[in-house]
Amino acid sequence: MNKTRRILAVGALGAILALAGCTSSPTPSQKAESEQQERISGDMINNQPLPTFPRSQLRQNLIEIQTVQATGVQSTTFFMLAGVPKPVFSCPSIGLPVPATTSLSNPWQIDRESSSYGMSNTAISQMEPTGVYIDDSMGTYVMCIDAQGRSYPNYWEGEVHAIMAPARWNDTTGAVELIGPPSFKFSGGK
Numbered sequence: 001m002n003k004t005r006r007i008l009a010v011g012a013l014g015a016i017l018a019l020a021g022c023t024s025s026p027t028p029s030q031k032a033e034s035e036q037q038e039r040i041s042g043d044m045i046n047n048q049p050l051p052t053f054p055r056s057q058l059r060q061n062l063i064e065i066q067t068v069q070a071t072g073v074q075s076t077t078f079f080m081l082a083g084v085p086k087p088v089f090s091c092p093s094i095g096l097p098v099p100a101t102t103s104l105s106n107p108w109q110i111d112r113e114s115s116s117y118g119m120s121n122t123a124i125s126q127m128e129p130t131g132v133y134i135d136d137s138m139g140t141y142v143m144c145i146d147a148q149g150r151s152y153p154n155y156w157e158g159e160v161h162a163i164m165a166p167a168r169w170n171d172t173t174g175a176v177e178l179i180g181p182p183s184f185k186f187s188g189g190k
Contacts (some may be wrong), residue, residue: 100139
C-alpha cells in the first residue's frame with residue numbers, strides 16, 4: 001500500500017473511531033468483542049512473535065537506493081509504452097526517475113480538532129529521507145544527458161525503466177543489456 005493510501009486509511013479509520021466514540025458508549029456486547037479481540041492479539045504476539053534480525057539486506061538495499069536518489073549516480077533510462085514491445089526512447093540519465101508529483105513542500109496539513117474527548121490530530125505526509133514528499137503519479141521526470149554531457153529534464157507519462165549502469169536495448173533478445181559496469185557499488189548480501 002502506498003504512503004498516500006496508508007495516510008488516507010489511517011485518517012478514515014480515525015474519523016470512524018471518533019464518530020463511533022462520540023455517538024454513544026459501547027454496548028456490553030461491543031465491549032466483550034473488543035476484549036476478545038485484545039486476547040486474540042495478545043495470544044498471537046506471545047505465541048508467534050514478530051521475527052527480529054540483526055541485519056537486513058532489504059534495509060541496506062533501500063539505503064543504497066536512497067543514496068543513488070540523493071547523489072545522482074549515472075544511469076540509463078528506457079521510456080516504454082503499454083503494448084509496444086520495445087522502448088520508444090532511451091537516454092543516459094542521472095539518478096532515478098522522479099514521480100511528477102514529488103514536492104519540496106508538504107501538501108498535507110495538520111488538522112487539530114477538539115471534542116469532548118480532547119484534542120486530536122490527523123495524519124500528515126512524511127518527508128522522504130531524500131528531503132522530498134512523493135505522491136501517486138502517472139508522470140515521471142528523467143534527467144537525461146545529451147551528447148555534450150548537458151542534462152535536460154524529460155517528462156514521460158508511460159512506464160520508465162532505469163538501470164544504474166550504461167545500457168542499451170537489444171532488439172534480438174527484446175531486453176535491456178548492460179554495456180558497462182554499474183555506476184554505484186551496491187552490496188550483495190552477507
